[in-house]
Amino acid sequence: MINKIELATNKIFDTHAEHIQMIGKGFYGEVYLVTMPQLPYKVAIKLFREQQYAELQRLEQSHIASLSVVPMPKIFGKYFDKKAGIFALAMEYVEGKNLGYTDIATLSRCDDLAEEIADMVVRLHAVQRATFGYLGGKQYSTWQGFYKDLCNQMYKSIKPYSQRGLLSRDRLELLEFSHEHFDKFFAEEVRAASLIHGDLNNENIIISTDEHIAGLIDPMGVMYGDREIELFQLECSNGTDMNLLERYFSKVVPSKNFEMKSAFYKSWAETNHYSRIGKPQDDNLDNFLCQLEFFAKKL
Numbered sequence: 225m226i227n228k229i230e231l232a233t234n235k236i237f238d239t240h241a242e243h244i245q246m247i248g249k250g251f252y253g254e255v256y257l258v259t260m261p262q263l264p265y266k267v268a269i270k271l272f273r274e275q276q277y278a279e280l281q282r283l284e285q286s287h288i289a290s291l292s293v294v295p296m297p298k299i300f301g302k303y304f305d306k307k308a309g310i311f312a313l314a315m316e317y318v319e320g321k322n323l324g325y326t327d328i329a330t331l332s333r334c335d336d337l338a339e340e341i342a343d344m345v346v347r348l349h350a351v352q353r354a355t356f357g358y359l360g361g362k363q364y365s366t367w368q369g370f371y372k373d374l375c376n377q378m379y380k381s382i383k384p385y386s387q388r389g390l391l392s393r394d395r396l397e398l399l400e401f402s403h404e405h406f407d408k409f410f411a412e413e414v415r416a417a418s419l420i421h422g423d424l425n426n427e428n429i430i431i432s433t434d435e436h437i438a439g440l441i442d443p444m445g446v447m448y449g450d451r452e453i454e455l456f457q458l459e460c461s462n463g464t465d466m467n468l469l470e471r472y473f474s475k476v477v478p479s480k481n482f483e484m485k486s487a488f489y490k491s492w493a494e495t496n497h498y499s500r501i502g503k504p505q506d507d508n509l510d511n512f513l514c515q516l517e518f519f520a521k522k523l
């Protein structure tokens with residue numbers, strides 16, 4: 225891996241890496257802090273397992289970073305070598321620590337930081353455009369039109385995942401039931417196509433030593449859509465302890481069916497994520513699906 229980072233540094237910055245340190249590892253790749261003798265001196269290089277994820281992050285992160293409404297690291301460049309299996313993106317290094325892995329009891333300005341985060345999410349969602357859809361993807365005039373297509377796509381991955389025995393039959397049937405009653409969940413019109421980060425939880429927020437937001441990283445599935453699609457993530461990781469959702473809704477009015485829609489969004493997104501990474505159903509996923517079941521029974 226170190227060789228790959230050395231090569232990527234050389235190709236992207238035309239200089240050598242002085243020091244390389246692994247700073248993160250996730251499903252999609254590994255992230256390294258690289259220092260070099262010339263500008264920009266310190267960079268983060270993310271090595272992806274697959275080219276498609278690297279391409280996608282490059283597009284999505286560049287888009288959000290270029291708007292300058294949230295502190296998203298800019299992409300300096302890429303180095304892809306299919307034969308050698310190198311799919312590297314170099315980006316601004318964000319100095320600080322990962323909020324999601326921080327014990328919030330140790331924060332001295334927890335409330336103010338939580339307010340900053342809620343404001344940041346509101347600001348992101350205030351970026352809007354006329355049509356709904358993924359960046360560079362087919363555009364739709366209604367949210368329902370786009371999201372229904374998206375559910376059809378997710379179902380193509382969820383069904384075989386269940387058939388492999390990784391999701392119980394009754395849970396698949398619950399998702400199918402919600403799919404059939406899609407129009408009831410989404411009866412209310414979504415007026416604005418808002419910018420969506422796609423993985424907006426505290427594990428993708430870096431905070432500085434003085435406890436301000438230093439960076440918002442790792443977008444995935446950036447789209448213009450219903451701003452409520454990603455709000456369940458404010459209650460993931462340690463977001464609940466910071467009352468992030470409540471703070472967000474002190475600034476923005478929820479839709480009439482927010483709770484019901486949110487149960488749908490989180491169940492479909494999480495099941496789809498599990499199916500993509502081949503993770504068997506567990507208590508976390510079940511907890512989401514129970515919330516969907518609660519609303520499905522009321523229909």
Ligand SMILES: Nc1ncnc2c1ncn2[C@@H]1O[C@H](COP(=O)(O)OP(=O)(O)OP(=O)(O)O)[C@@H](O)[C@H]1O
Binds near residue numbers: 253
């Ligand atoms: N630009 C950056 N500056 C500083 N640290 C970073 C940067 N990018 C990533 N990191 C660190 O590396 C970790 C993993 O990064 P990232 O979330 O992009 O990877 P991932 O493979 O998508 O992980 P996951 O699957 O957990 O989302 C982050 O939690 C963060 O601590």
Ligand SMILES: [Mg+2]
Binds near residue numbers: 427428442
């Ligand atoms: Mg991440």
